[in-house]
Amino acid sequence: MHPTKEKIALLNDKARKGLLPGSTRVFLTRMVAALPDETISSLRRNIAAFDAFTEDNDPYREHDFGAVELGGERYFWKIDYYDRTLRFGAEDPTDPSETVRVLTLMHASEY
Numbered sequence: 001m002h003p004t005k006e007k008i009a010l011l012n013d014k015a016r017k018g019l020l021p022g023s024t025r026v027f028l029t030r031m032v033a034a035l036p037d038e039t040i041s042s043l044r045r046n047i048a049a050f051d052a053f054t055e056d057n058d059p060y061r062e063h064d065f066g067a068v069e070l071g072g073e074r075y076f077w078k079i080d081y082y083d084r085t086l087r088f089g090a091e092d093p094t095d096p097s098e099t100v101r102v103l104t105l106m107h108a109s110e111y
Contacts, residue, residue: 007094009063012079015101017048023096024103031107032075043070043105047077074108
């Protein structure tokens with residue numbers, strides 16, 4: 001794997017696991033935000049543990065998208081890269097001092 005893609009994947013894995021606290025924001029769609037807190041916590045744990053990356057769901061090898069099942073429902077998560085102001089795309093997603101990762105959690109029906 002290309003070193004840049006490796007670093008992005010590593011940072012995205014850390015973001016999913018809550019290990020980049022100053023450089024990650026989590027956004028919930030309306031359906032996810034309406035779930036009970038304990039369900040959201042379970043969803044976050046499942047996303048943190050996700051490791052089923054394949055060519056189909058991770059063609060760029062950045063570990064920036066996935067799907068998990070919880071309570072018979074399917075949820076998607078997606079990571080995007082922004083500058084520190086959240087106004088523009090990140091110039092260098094390998095630099096956590098300049099990049100904010102936005103992890104969006106959504107019910108599959110909201111995609």
